[in-house]
Amino acid sequence: MSYRDIVSRRVLTWALVAVGARMPVAMAPLALVFLVRERPGGYTLGATLAAAYVIGEIAGAPVLGMRLDPRRARPQLAAGLVAGALGFTGLGAFPGAPAPVLAAFAFVAGAGPAAAPGGLRALLTSLVPGHAAAQALSAESMLTFGVWAVSPAAVTGLALGVAPNLPLLLEAALMASSAVGLWLLPAGWAADGQDGQDGRGGSRLRVLARAWPVYVTGAASLSLLALAELVLPALLEQRGFGVGWAGPLLTVMSVASAAGAFVYGLRTWPGRLRTRSVVLMAGMSAAVTLLALIPAAPGMAVALAMAGLLQSGAMLTRNLSLREVLPPHALAAGYSVMYAAVGAGYAATGTLAGALLPLVAPSTAILAGVALTLLLTSVGWWGEIRAGRSARGAGALGPLDAATGPEGAAVRGGRDPERRL
Known part of the structure; x- marks a missing residue:
């Protein structure tokens, strides 16, 4: 087996869409801390916002993931990514808003796109030959670790060098571009003729x-x-x-x-x-x-x-x-x-x-x-x-x-x- 088995234009397009969806996730916790650190009790508030974001992810992933239609997943994934982009936009556009409002934006930013990682992974494995699934998942892991390695430096540089809210606005733009990019990929993946059932009722x-x-x-x-x-x-x-x-x-x-x-x-x-x-x-x-x-x-x-x-x-x-x-x-x-x-x-x-x-x-x-x-x-x-x-x-x-x-x-x-x- 070889990584050559997964090299194709559609997989490259998938990778660009995945970066747009996952870079905001990697940037979010640190960006939230930098967003409010100059407010009274800023670090505590930043930790609270990060917790609200993670709670949104944990709550949204199973609920939204179980509702994905494997044949027509694209509109559902795009809607979640757009919701996440709106949450990040709210955080970046209104950094001085009351803490409960910011926490609500953070929760939406985490929950909205929470099904995207699972959906994109299933879509990736449908784009490659069955025998190359391990190589596809390995490549996905390399991309993910690369994103997580780059994100802290990007957040720190933008927040300290330009403006504290800029990382959040960048995250919103990346997530919105990922939603648009989904239309360059298949609408879903094969479900073996089954629709939400395991074949045994x-x-x-x-x-x-x-x-x-x-x-x-x-x-x-x-x-x-x-x-x-x-x-x-x-x-x-x-x-x-x-x-x-x-x-x-x-x-x-x-x-x-x-x-x-x-x-x-x-x-x-x-x-x-x-x-x-x-x-x-x-x-x-x-x-x-x-x-x-x-x-x-x-x-x-x-x-x-x-x-x-x-x-x-x-x-x-x-x-x-x-x-x-x-x-x-x-x-x-x-x-x-x-x-x-x-x-x-x-x-x-x-x-x-x-x-x-x-x-x-x-x-x-x-x-x-x-x-x-x-x-x-x-x-x-x-x-x-x-x-x-x-x-x-x-x-x-x-x-x-x-x-x-x-x-x-x-x-x-x-x-x-x-x-x-």
Whole structure:
């Protein structure tokens, strides 16, 4: 397999649309802080607005994602992106508005386009040959990590060098352009002749619910990122280093994540997806544990690079597992639920670390977060094994069983993530 299998004009167009949709998401939390930091209690208000934005994402992703029509998703995705653009426009145009008004704008900016990541991912995999799904998802991960690496510098430069509200107005323009760009892409993706049903009379909600172990492990994978991002400044102070090193160290992690996504897509890896996921999560946990224990800055950089390298693979295995578990018509909704789940994992671990920091050393807070991550990983792994055993006992392949090969077979209307059986 090769990345040449996914190179086409339509995939390039998709990439431009995806950048327009995802750059605002990456810029938003920091842009909200800069928007109000000069007001009384500005940093607290900025954190509140960022929380409202994230809550909007977590609430909007599953609700809107489950309503996507796979054959005619374009108008729905465009409407969500336009709603997000209006939310960002309100924030940028009225930076002096009362806090509740700004919080409402932030909520709309987060909730409106929350189904777009899942919809765009499902659309991408429909644009490439079935056997190239892993390469397509790897390329998507590289694009995403690139966007997240560039966004903080863009926000800081515009907010401090030009005007605090300019990043929000730029986000509105990017999101609106993404909505327009959708009309250069197909209106939807194949749903195998099904319309919101799993082929057995069950509702889409029941179809999505049987993939809960995948969502739990996905939440665990991003919880480690929360530890790295939120506790790193305090850990640097504990070690006697300037907090300014946090930016370069996180950039190292982002670059390593992009490299990991590229390497993952170069070949087919042995073992079941759930086994790969557990191995990668264990490696990530070990790397973050080393981050908490190593006193020297170069060692911390190496630990973060290792964590980033493994993180992208862990997320890719979860996305491939969803393709294995869910039928095509439910993929976009499944990706949206995953989006909400990883956001919830990020928030939960960040909250735990924030509650512990006043009480214990930053290194101890990181170790507690690693313990939570390992607990979530164990629960997800147990759920996948239990579902597979239950299905085998019933005489049929279960939704999470991968007994027929390294990537598993098509399941209940689903498909093999790399061979498209």
